[in-house]
Amino acid sequence: MGKATETDLPGVGVRFELETNAGRCVGVVVHQTGRRDLVVYDERDVDRACESVVLTEDEGHTLGELLGGNPVLEHLDDAVHRLEDLVISWITIDPKSSLAGLTLAEAELRAKTGAGVVALVTDSGSIPIPGGADRLEPGGTAVVVGVPAAVKAATNLLNESG
Known part of the structure; x- marks a missing residue:
């Protein structure tokens, strides 16, 4: 596997x-405007771009999908990031779950588990910071935050058959 790096470009x-394993260097500059620059660096001077292609945000997403998509999105069920005692997990809502189709208020997930839903993602889009009237769509994804035991309990509820 090649070595990847990320560099903040203030104001850009x-x-x-x-x-790459073959020693070539390629890059993407993601501008604050959404524009992407796909860059191929010179083999002899990695600070010199020998080719650059400007892409719109949508073109960048399409190219990403063609190249295999985002590995985090490919493994939403397994994606868990830890930050000290905080866990963030992307949980696919099992269509057979007793909570599937309920609003967040009806599901009472926070009251039952202590974990909070910070986003909902479906084929039709995403809802950051959802409210009580937003639904746990069957097959959609709930981004859940909490301590490990709370997130595990929420995962179990979103995956258990009703």
Whole structure:
């Protein structure tokens, strides 16, 4: 696997670079405007771009999908990030779950588990910081935050058959 790096570019955005196993360096500059620059660096001078292609945000997403998509999104069920005692987990809502189709208020997930839903993601889009009237769509994804035991309990509720 190649070596990837990320560099903040103040006032511009972020530069991501990948040094391939073959020793080539390619990168993407993600501008604050959403524009992406796909860059191929010179083999002899990695600070010199020998080719650059400007992409719109949508074109960048399409190219990402063509290249295999985002590994985090490919493994939503397994994606768990730890920050000290805080766990963030992307949980696919089992269509057979007793909570599938309920609103967050009806599901009472926070009251039952102590974990909070900070976003909902479905095929039709995402809802950051959802309210009580937003639904746990069957097959959708709930982004859940809490201590490990709370997130595990929420995962179990969202995956158990009713």
